[in-house]
Amino acid sequence: MIDDAPAVAAQALEAAQAGARVLVLRNTVSAAIATQQALEAAAPNSRLLFRCADSPLAYPDLRVLEATWRLIEARDGWTLPAMNRELVEGATHPEVLAALATDLGDAWAGHAARMDGLRYAQQAVAALGCINTAEPYCAAGFPEGETIATRLGARDRSVAFADPPPSLFAPHIPLDTLTIPHWMAQGIPEDAQPILRAIPPAGPPTGPPGTLTSSGPTVRFALGERGYIYDRLGLRPETE
Structure with missing residues (x-):
């Protein structure tokens, strides 16, 4: 069960709905994000989730x-x-x-x-x-x-947007660059560049590799053959 984020989220939510104060501890960033997303999917508007500025989050x-x-x-x-x-x-x-x-x-x-x-x-x-x-x-x-470098033998990748979208947390400030950790950027050609492309909010990410899509509080982009999502949960591969 420890690797089943929806199951962990369901058990935590059941206890919270019964009146318990629940703290879910995960030992990896990806597991924490997956559990948070599963909780939000199971109870999208629940006041049981810890919130900041009316948005649920992990601290x-x-x-x-x-x-x-x-x-x-x-x-x-x-x-x-x-x-x-x-x-x-x-x-x-x-x-x-x-x-x-x-x-x-x-x-x-x-x-x-x-x-x-x-x-x-x-x-x-x-x-x-x-x-x-x-x-x-x-x-x-x-x-x-x-x-x-932040790690021995590792070098993060800085991506510069030619037509920057607004920052997710300060819309009046453009998101000029975004740093992709080394472990997320391995194998991407050095000359790969993102290109900003707006899409309808309800539509899925579209466009060829190298296309960046920005809609609302989420930025999705592809660099080389790899896709990413950047939102209030941070930067992560789109396949997660």
Whole structure:
């Protein structure tokens, strides 16, 4: 059952409909997305799903959600934005999150370790690309032939749109480029370029390889012989 996203979603939804507060943990991004999609398909307008801006979503650091929930329950009401700082600091401060993980036991401590490890890894990767602004730019040499990669031996693919569609999260900002992770971009010809092409919202993606289609909050495009979907769940192969 663990690999059957619809079955996992159905069991979680059944428990939630019976009054339980359900948390579904998946150990891969693809499994999390598949389960989220299965839940939304089974209960498209259900208020049982966690939401942000009226859209159901998955949140990476569950400690923040639990801390926020506890803060909300501790008061009869909150006045925003006057109490924003108290709410944000009380739900995101490292000491608060550490104490919460300790209080909730081993499973939460493991989750905290994964979140902290991810943060440290991201900081280390970012540090590799830092430039010392205190010295002249011409003195900040960069080794020839070197690139900054997120994984050893891997190089992400940056796709530039000739006629950018609007950003999914800020429609007034054009989506000029999109980064495709190395593992999604292997085997695609270096000269493959996407071409923007609008389609009717109700229609399926059409067009030859190399065609990008944008409709509403979802962008679908093909690069070479491979298709992708980019929406609020992130970027993923279209075959998923």
